[in-house]
Amino acid sequence: MTTFGIIGAGAWGTALASVLAGNGAVTLWAREPEVVALINTARENALFLPGIILPDGITATGDLADVAACDVVLIVVPAQHLRAVLANAALPPATPLVLCAKGIEAGSHKLMVEVAQDLVANPIAILSGPSFAAEVARGLPCAITLACGDPDLGERLILAMARPEFRLYQSDDVIGAEIGGAVKNVLAIACGVVEGAGLGLNARAALMARGFAEMTRFGVARGGRAETLAGLSGMGDLVLTCSSENSRNFRLGVGLGQGRAIADLLAGPAVAEGAATAPVLIEAALAADVDMPISQAVAALLAGASVDDTINSLLARPLTTE
Template sequence: MKIGIAGGGAFGTALGVALALDGNDILLWARNADAVATMSKDRSNARLPGVVLPENMVFSAELEPLFVCDIILLATPAQTLRAFLTEHASHLNGKYLVACCKGIDLTRMTGPASTIRDLVPDAVPAMLTGPSFAADIARGLPTALTLACADDEAGAILQTALSTTSMRLYRSTDTTGAELGGALKNVMAIASGIAIGAGYGESARAALITRGFPEMQRLAQDFGAQAETLAGLSGFGDLVLTCTSEQSRNYGFGLALGRSEDFDPTTTVEGAATAQAVRQLAADRGIDMPICNVVADLTDGSLTVAAALNALLSRPLKEE
């Protein structure tokens, strides 16, 4: 099967490198023609310093080559996925479409796999998610991810096609759990970054991770997700990674908030938009999600870091 990737950022490029080094011919589409020219000529991507792009990766700023691929990895930001699918739905019907972004669409409050299913009903929607950094994948470091597809037979096909010697995929049919685990952990990563950036210490971060995980479970299970999915790679595994490493964009954004520093506005921070969506979903469904609510208030500027800490510490005492 021919594999294409939509999105020339760090993660999409890293996936392409891993798959190409395993012997697959990869087509990567990027919107920016200058970036495509640089990748083609210099065999490098500025977002992956030191990584040489394999010769069996080809690059295009035109969409036609992408549309002939059987499997398309959608490595676009979560908030632009809907527009991409809407514009090109007729060309994507019948394809295996694998979302590689983590977030909740603010337009319809849906995760990436659900967005694919809604907009391209004749495609096979799937999610590739879990604890991973682009730099690690591109360098061939061992990585384990979840490949979630409601159609288990199709999931097995994708698992075989997309697994590599360094990138091990575990199959699941719980796309709801996979997409919500991947989205919600970004909110907790922002909270963890704020705690460290504000000087509250490692113990505070540990408490946020520990109490944040049940919040993730409550919302995901209310949508029908399986508990074991949230306890796996796409939930707890990804939560631990992104809450403890400065390679995480969401954690880095939280660090900057906690330190009252500016953050690069060109860097995609999915957790900020997800926090806004979660605040609304939690209110609509009557689910208690205090950490997510505080992060939403912090990211929209309606709450200070000091007030956020006070809000969390002044909650009623209760059993664990």
């Protein structure tokens, strides 16, 4: 059986550990000693995924060397921490890495696969798609994308990781899968603002559709394929995260729309990736000469712009064709 190492014991890393334990032994690395202790003794990650009893096949550790011995390693840390974690992980170069963070690196504007390629020579795949951690951990049905430039490796990873309730669809468009995962977090904040400000379902539907157009423009400009963005890792993830308060990014937007302080909304252990991605996305879009007014509005709100002024600015844009 395949052994899995998972670096990052947040909600998503813990959920992945829970599902993969059905296919092989899982070593789950956590930064917090209390999380390691709770998983190994109480079989629960009460800090990040409370209420879920974890299978016995999961062993938590605070030592990255324990993960390095596994057949496949999933990296499930926030996007802005990926570079530092990979620099310290010392993973064998033949070990396949599955990157699960969704974002764009500040400063470099690099996608997660590009950050990893700066540091390691390992084979790399991307896992992305509509997947709330609590539902995955509870064994509810889920379908997401595994993107890998090496089709043979992608097939092997899918055979090793898939479960009847955890369906993986193979793609070779790593860039498209990454763009979908990063941009949808920003758009989820925008949809949350619509909810928090009481603008109605019509406005949310329009924003999702026009946001998807932004996602596609940017994805194609960065070398992804439009059909990838129309699939699970793009439209699928967009629909999920823009429609439910189970999404941290959506909840952040709701708070902004209600006029709450950004510092208060970002407090706590869980990370809303869209907050870090929005300003970087706008810088990258400008560099690629891609117009992304909704994403730009989110970046402005996170920087302290007025909700009313930002909404009025979007509504005042010139009329155009689809």
